[in-house]
Amino acid sequence: MPREPAWRVFSAEYNSSKHYIKATEPKKPSYVITPLGAKISRLFVVGVLTEVRLITDEIVKARVADQTGAFYILAGKFNPESRQILESVKVPQFLAVVGKINVFKPDEETMYLSIVPERVKVVKEVLRDYWVFDTARRLKIRIDAMREALKMDVPTVNNLLELGFSRKISEGVITAIKYYEKINVEKYMDMLKDALKHLLPEYKMLGYELPSVEEEEEEEIGGEEEELILKLIDELNKDNKGASYEDLLEKSGLDPEKLDEILISLQEKGEIYEPLLGRFKRI
Amino acid sequence: MDDMEKHIEDIYRALGGKVDRDVIARELRNWIVNFKIPIAEAKRSIVSKLGGDPNKLVGNEKKISELEIGEGRVDLKAKVISINSREYEIDGIRRKMFYGILGDETGTIPFTAWRLEIELRKGDCVEIKNAYTKEWQGSPQLVIGTNTRVSLLPPDAVNVKLSISPRKIIELYPRMGLVEVVAKILDVQEKEVTVDGVPRKVFDGIIGDDTGEIPFTSWDVEVKKGDTLKISGAYVRSFRGMPQLVFDPRATITPVNIEMEIREIPVTIESLEGKGGYNVLVEGVIIDVKKGSGLIYRCPECGRVLTSSNCPEHGKVIPVPDMRIKAILDDGTGAMMCIFNREQTERILGITVDDALRIVQENFGNPMVIREMIEEKLIAVPMRVRGNVLSKEKYGLTMLVRDFEFLDVDDIAKKAEGMLEDLGW
Numbered sequence: 001m002p003r004e005p006a007w008r009v010f011s012a013e014y015n016s017s018k019h020y021i022k023a024t025e026p027k028k029p030s031y032v033i034t035p036l037g038a039k040i041s042r043l044f045v046v047g048v049l050t051e052v053r054l055i056t057d058e059i060v061k062a063r064v065a066d067q068t069g070a071f072y073i074l075a076g077k078f079n080p081e082s083r084q085i086l087e088s089v090k091v092p093q094f095l096a097v098v099g100k101i102n103v104f105k106p107d108e109e110t111m112y113l114s115i116v117p118e119r120v121k122v123v124k125e126v127l128r129d130y131w132v133f134d135t136a137r138r139l140k141i142r143i144d145a146m147r148e149a150l151k152m153d154v155p156t157v158n159n160l161l162e163l164g165f166s167r168k169i170s171e172g173v174i175t176a177i178k179y180y181e182k183i184n185v186e187k188y189m190d191m192l193k194d195a196l197k198h199l200l201p202e203y204k205m206l207g208y209e210l211p212s213v214e215e216e217e218e219e220e221i222g223g224e225e226e227e228l229i230l231k232l233i234d235e236l237n238k239d240n241k242g243a244s245y246e247d248l249l250e251k252s253g254l255d256p257e258k259l260d261e262i263l264i265s266l267q268e269k270g271e272i273y274e275p276l277l278g279r280f281k282r283i
Numbered sequence: 284m285d286d287m288e289k290h291i292e293d294i295y296r297a298l299g300g301k302v303d304r305d306v307i308a309r310e311l312r313n314w315i316v317n318f319k320i321p322i323a324e325a326k327r328s329i330v331s332k333l334g335g336d337p338n339k340l341v342g343n344e345k346k347i348s349e350l351e352i353g354e355g356r357v358d359l360k361a362k363v364i365s366i367n368s369r370e371y372e373i374d375g376i377r378r379k380m381f382y383g384i385l386g387d388e389t390g391t392i393p394f395t396a397w398r399l400e401i402e403l404r405k406g407d408c409v410e411i412k413n414a415y416t417k418e419w420q421g422s423p424q425l426v427i428g429t430n431t432r433v434s435l436l437p438p439d440a441v442n443v444k445l446s447i448s449p450r451k452i453i454e455l456y457p458r459m460g461l462v463e464v465v466a467k468i469l470d471v472q473e474k475e476v477t478v479d480g481v482p483r484k485v486f487d488g489i490i491g492d493d494t495g496e497i498p499f500t501s502w503d504v505e506v507k508k509g510d511t512l513k514i515s516g517a518y519v520r521s522f523r524g525m526p527q528l529v530f531d532p533r534a535t536i537t538p539v540n541i542e543m544e545i546r547e548i549p550v551t552i553e554s555l556e557g558k559g560g561y562n563v564l565v566e567g568v569i570i571d572v573k574k575g576s577g578l579i580y581r582c583p584e585c586g587r588v589l590t591s592s593n594c595p596e597h598g599k600v601i602p603v604p605d606m607r608i609k610a611i612l613d614d615g616t617g618a619m620m621c622i623f624n625r626e627q628t629e630r631i632l633g634i635t636v637d638d639a640l641r642i643v644q645e646n647f648g649n650p651m652v653i654r655e656m657i658e659e660k661l662i663a664v665p666m667r668v669r670g671n672v673l674s675k676e677k678y679g680l681t682m683l684v685r686d687f688e689f690l691d692v693d694d695i696a697k698k699a700e701g702m703l704e705d706l707g708w
């Protein structure tokens with residue numbers, strides 16, 4: 001069995017994936033299918049470590065930013081070496097991560113993606129720059145393949161192979177077309193160019209803003225509602241066992257779906273955890 | 284089309300369309316329903332009775348050029364163009380499988396046989412019944428399975444049309460049909476062997492074009508180092524985990540007068556999967572350093588890596604220290620194990636084996652310090668490596684590194700600018 005390649009993808013492409021192929025047999029890999037057809041089980045990422053949080057005694061969550069967004073890194077008790085490095089380094093820091101996909105799918109529509117690290121290493125800036133370039137040229141191949149496939153009346157793996165694309169790219173692109181209704185190839189082209197521009201000295205001198213954590217997440221879910229739930233969790237924390245789900249539902253006045261969404265988001269951010277099923281506590 | 288209609292159609296065709304389908308249908312029903320004659324026999328008899336030649340009745344017999352991927356039942360007559368065998372183990376039992384190339388007057392096709400009742404040799408003509416096809420490297424491959432019958436035909440019962448496809452060296456993979464390459468002999472050695480009591484000359488060497496290099500074997504055709512040749516009608520087999528080009532006097536070999544530049548193009552790791560490669564160049568990033576890297580001890584007799592002073596073969600020995608690296612190189616398309624020898628490891632670390640022994644001693648005998656030094660040097664670092672890549676089904680790809688260098692990452696801005704230029708900013 002060939003080893004699964006460590007895909008180079010920008011975080012925006014990875015995080016916008018909506019499809020997941022779960023392994024049907026033990027020891028077989030599971031895959032995330034990105035909108036451009038990267039069929040990922042393992043990734044290699046070099047970016048800027050911007051945030052590290054201890055979620056529990058055993059789980060560390062970190063953010064590694066690239067020019068398009070950020071990857072979440074989730075190191076648990078099975079990744080002691082990576083966890084130890086993440087816990088000990090100061091942010092910001094250039095960091096290389098090799099890891100496996102991790103998918104959290106609370107319901108049909110929602111999918112949270114992170115990376116469980118196999119290897120973590122503090123690196124120099126040049127290696128981050130090399131990664132951006134390498135990732136850009138890999139992305140270019142997928143963009144080309146996707147453009148060709150979308151031009152075909154009936155896109156098939158064989159047609160892409162005949163155009164000279166590799167088997168993995170061809171199969172990935174055809175799979176993505178099946179799963180995704182609309183694939184905005186040009187959006188990724190713009191993203192690619194932007195990422196490359198950051199490597200040029202004139203742009204580098206101007207400096208660029210790393211995407212800030214708060215802004216991005218407030219867009220996802222209303223910050224006010226999260227604040228409310230956090231306050232309620234403190235208030236409803238009876239006997240120090242945590243606030244019960246039923247109490248939260250009643251006091252917040254939110255519908256269950258919305259509440260679930262907020263609770264998951266807060267857990268993802270490492271603000272709260274679930275000591276017992278249906279009980280929530282601040283970290 | 285249901286079975287009955289298909290049989291009627293077969294008979295209709297065998298009779299050259301001279302007899303009405305209704306007549307055939309009536310006959311067929313009579314033979315089968317009333318006389319309970321087996322269908323094959325009934326068909327032959329009907330053709331014969333209605334004045335045709337039963338030999339024109341062909342079941343699912345197809346020509347090679349008609350074969351598509353995923354055919355369930357295929358009969359064909361073909362000539363064995365090449366055949367090789369490989370041993371494998373299932374449930375502890377050693378078995379032998381065969382693979383090679385078959386040809387007929389319309390073309391060639393690679394085949395795999397999990398079992399062969401008769402011994403086949405190159406040049407044999409065979410009749411194959413109830414084989415099937417599957418996809419292999421994007422083209423159909425014929426599979427001789429457990430329900431397939433293979434029988435010998437008289438010699439030269441099948442003429443082969445050699446559909447020879449021009450290829451670049453980099454495109455060659457084992458079991459490929461007949462190919463034509465234009466390439467330069469980079470190295471060659473002559474030897475004599477005896478095959479079935481007949482002495483034959485063999486020329487082994489390396490041949491290359493502007494895309495890569497490949498080992499070759501020439502039977503009875505003398506080639507000289509430096510020759511640039513057009514070799515038409517060679518085939519490719521797998522030899523020691525790598526593709527090898529093979530040709531003999533049946534190939535058309537003509538010298539060509541062009542200056543062939545052997546270029547150094549890095550290949551993707553994906554393109555090596557399942558076939559390996561000779562002296563290939565690969566660019567990627569080291570993403571893991573494996574156990575067994577760093578300071579190791581070997582048996583002085585057999586070189587086996589030891590974890591104690593007992594060699595399973597030679598008993599109590601005084602192990603000799605050595606260094607090596609087993610690292611995973613990944614280029615985003617695939618991954619392969621790279622093995623760096625002692626001299627290369629010393630170069631990467633900037634220390635000798637003696638230094639390593641001293642460092643381990645200073646760290647209270649913990650050999651992990653050396654592996655950690657390697658990880659610090661290599662992980663996440665882009666490299667260019669060259670060497671032979673072996674492909675093993677169980678372990679994937681392994682390169683025995685012949686040469687390596689760290690990629691220059693300082694000119695990334697220039698490369699980025701170049702790419703933006705191409706993309707139109």
